[in-house]
Amino acid sequence: MSPTKSKRSLATEQHNKLVRRAAQELAALFRDADKPPVFLIGAGASYRAGVPMAADAAWWIVERHFSRYVRGGQLQLPRRSEVEMWLRTEHASWFNFDPTNFADNFPEVVDRLLVPAEFRREVLHELVQPINGINDGYKHLARLMQRGLCRTVLTTNFDRLVHAALKSMEPHVRHVVEVNQVPGDFDQFSLMRKFQVVYLHGSVEHYRDRNTRHETEDLDGELARLIEPLLRDWPLIVVGYRGAEPSIMNALLGRVARERTAFRNGLYWCSR
Numbered sequence: 151m152s153p154t155k156s157k158r159s160l161a162t163e164q165h166n167k168l169v170r171r172a173a174q175e176l177a178a179l180f181r182d183a184d185k186p187p188v189f190l191i192g193a194g195a196s197y198r199a200g201v202p203m204a205a206d207a208a209w210w211i212v213e214r215h216f217s218r219y220v221r222g223g224q225l226q227l228p229r230r231s232e233v234e235m236w237l238r239t240e241h242a243s244w245f246n247f248d249p250t251n252f253a254d255n256f257p258e259v260v261d262r263l264l265v266p267a268e269f270r271r272e273v274l275h276e277l278v279q280p281i282n283g284i285n286d287g288y289k290h291l292a293r294l295m296q297r298g299l300c301r302t303v304l305t306t307n308f309d310r311l312v313h314a315a316l317k318s319m320e321p322h323v324r325h326v327v328e329v330n331q332v333p334g335d336f337d338q339f340s341l342m343r344k345f346q347v348v349y350l351h352g353s354v355e356h357y358r359d360r361n362t363r364h365e366t367e368d369l370d371g372e373l374a375r376l377i378e379p380l381l382r383d384w385p386l387i388v389v390g391y392r393g394a395e396p397s398i399m400n401a402l403l404g405r406v407a408r409e410r411t412a413f414r415n416g417l418y419w420c421s422r
Contacts, residue, residue, distance in 0.1 A: 192391025200281035204253035261362035
């Protein structure tokens, strides 16, 4: 065996050991019925359901804007070269054409191109539809919740895949609580409630979504206060979230991290 292959094999073996160790650690968390983990999920969790991630979503929004406002509502999608030429001519001052940072365009295109409010609601609502149906990850998460191994899911997403996965398990799951969908629904939140989904950035359907840079600079103060005890006293598992918004990284996780009792049962950030 060549030295190169030997090193590669060793690296693979070490990686596999780390993966097994991580799986064992996470499995141990679910065996503590008094402190079931809280999940924080992001766009990556919905990718296999057909909900595009930030980079693809940004381009999708650009195409919709171009079709409606530049081409007068034509149904056929425009050629990419045509859209790129228009962007470079009209919006080169703010649009980032670097492929490695393309996802950073998402909050900008929402802010600049999705106007008026009803066009924004219409486009974003279409954007978050799971065209591939409920993916396996959400089905597994619903089974964990049905068994009482997880009670609350925090999500930065606007899709309702957690809700859909849980509702598919009726009659075993009778009522799913959704928080931060409509004004006044914070009263439903409870640290001990089962089948609870918290939409950290609000709801598209009710014009309460937070997507732009300004909107995601901070988190609703009352919502943050409700959630903080969960993050102090229960393990937190993060899946499919890249950590892009200050509203989550600073106003929520950062705020908890500055406390003396921060994440005393652990913060587990899953990555691929």
